[in-house]
Amino acid sequence: xxxxxxxxxxxxxxxxxxxxxxxxxxxxxxxxxxxxxxxxxxxxxxxxxxxxxxxxxxxxxxxxxxxxxxxxxxxxxxxxxxxxxxxxxxxxxxxxxxxxxxxxxxxxxxxxxxxxxxxxxxxxxxxxxxxxxxxxxxxxxxxxxxxxxxxxxxxxxxxxxxxxxxxxxxxxxxxxxxxxxxxxxxxxxxxxxxxxxxxxxxxxxxxxxxxxxxxxxxxxxxxxxxxxxxxxxxxxxxxxxx
Amino acid sequence: xxxxxxxxxxxxxxxxxxxxxxxxxxxxxxxxxxxxxxxxxxxxxxxxxxxxxxxxxxxxxxxxxxxxxxxxxxxxxxxxxxxxxxxxxxxxxxxxxxxxxxxxxxxxxxxxxxxxxxxxxxxxxxxxxxxxxxxxxxxxxxxxxxxxxxxxxxxxxxxxxxxxxxxxxxxxxxxxxxxxxxxxxxxxxxxxxxxxxxxxxxxxxxxxxxxxxxxxxxxxxxx
Numbered sequence: 001x002x003x004x005x006x007x008x009x010x011x012x013x014x015x016x017x018x019x020x021x022x023x024x025x026x027x028x029x030x031x032x033x034x035x036x037x038x039x040x041x042x043x044x045x046x047x048x049x050x051x052x053x054x055x056x057x058x059x060x061x062x063x064x065x066x067x068x069x070x071x072x073x074x075x076x077x078x079x080x081x082x083x084x085x086x087x088x089x090x091x092x093x094x095x096x097x098x099x100x101x102x103x104x105x106x107x108x109x110x111x112x113x114x115x116x117x118x119x120x121x122x123x124x125x126x127x128x129x130x131x132x133x134x135x136x137x138x139x140x141x142x143x144x145x146x147x148x149x150x151x152x153x154x155x156x157x158x159x160x161x162x163x164x165x166x167x168x169x170x171x172x173x174x175x176x177x178x179x180x181x182x183x184x185x186x187x188x189x190x191x192x193x194x195x196x197x198x199x200x201x202x203x204x205x206x207x208x209x210x211x212x213x214x215x216x217x218x219x220x221x222x223x224x225x226x227x228x229x230x231x232x233x234x235x236x237x238x239x240x241x242x
Numbered sequence: 243x244x245x246x247x248x249x250x251x252x253x254x255x256x257x258x259x260x261x262x263x264x265x266x267x268x269x270x271x272x273x274x275x276x277x278x279x280x281x282x283x284x285x286x287x288x289x290x291x292x293x294x295x296x297x298x299x300x301x302x303x304x305x306x307x308x309x310x311x312x313x314x315x316x317x318x319x320x321x322x323x324x325x326x327x328x329x330x331x332x333x334x335x336x337x338x339x340x341x342x343x344x345x346x347x348x349x350x351x352x353x354x355x356x357x358x359x360x361x362x363x364x365x366x367x368x369x370x371x372x373x374x375x376x377x378x379x380x381x382x383x384x385x386x387x388x389x390x391x392x393x394x395x396x397x398x399x400x401x402x403x404x405x406x407x408x409x410x411x412x413x414x415x416x417x418x419x420x421x422x423x424x425x426x427x428x429x430x431x432x433x434x435x436x437x438x439x440x441x442x443x444x445x446x447x448x449x450x451x452x453x454x455x456x457x458x459x460x461x462x463x464x465x
Contacts, residue, residue, distance in 0.1 A: 087371075142363075143372075190331045
């Protein structure tokens, strides 16, 4: 059987080439693959396209560098990202301008703004072999302009296409050596659909990776067939534990 | 003449939350709308849904009750109610698009008399912040809006037509401002309640859209 266990985050992302498309889950600071993002930052791949709900949290300039949490914004600030596909390209509060927003305003990084539910469904479409779908979200707004519209049973929808990725960076609560995954509470968010959508799925795991059979088959959120690489998060300070 | 009072944000949200009905699935937007969850009528069983796939959360977690794995749409730590269910993001929005959310409460820059509202983009600035607002606005059974009646410069926010790019057309049902409670009817904004000390005429002066006045218009009530 193929060994999916990698001993370090650096080894797990070593082959990510320039120009790759990567997915990064997380919502409200929960369920982010901070260790893998830090490794991709060290690895230095450039010209990346990121798919993520937001493009990095606002960091107060007074925050000491070692206390700033790693997120997608870390890669953006380092100039590794050429484009973000996300649900926020302006700050939620005008005074809180993230590295991404500053660079986007300066034309240093490109972005596609997508309604969050449409983004989730586009990822699920990629994860499930769906060629496109119609959604009522954004109908009648600027974001639907230029998109194919269709009236179905008296309601207007817009056509949306899948979001594919080369790599998904995933944070899981538990895993077995086959890559079967479980998430805890709101950590789940985008993790399962991104894990299933990407061509290569890399997972950082919070608990010891167990033998096949140790996880309840009825309580698995992502089957291991979608998962390629697993890294157990080491204790702090080596591992990032939020 | 009674002293003029403007409603505090909590009071605006309390007034909207009073309209929630037993068994409703309620989705609260980031920011001011989360204040609605502070108004809990024990006689009503409400199910709070958050776009990150949390179905059935409770009040904000107090120190000592925090589980860092459980957050609402604003990333605030919330408590689990018995019967909490978790789904992933695509299923969370599947629930929204199916129309299962009975009410979503959002903030806005502008609301128009035709039920349009704008809350995601200021054209003078690059980019926008949509989050889940377009999905929720297009698909929830009801959209309630909480906003200040005028801008900081004193310009009206209740308009004939939105001047900013809209979030969804024709969806707003109820609006609470610091001056009044307005239902959106086929005739436009209907003033149902006003802040203490204000007259409907004074509120009309601060409103671009033409108000109709409910036959039973009265001062704001909170019970």
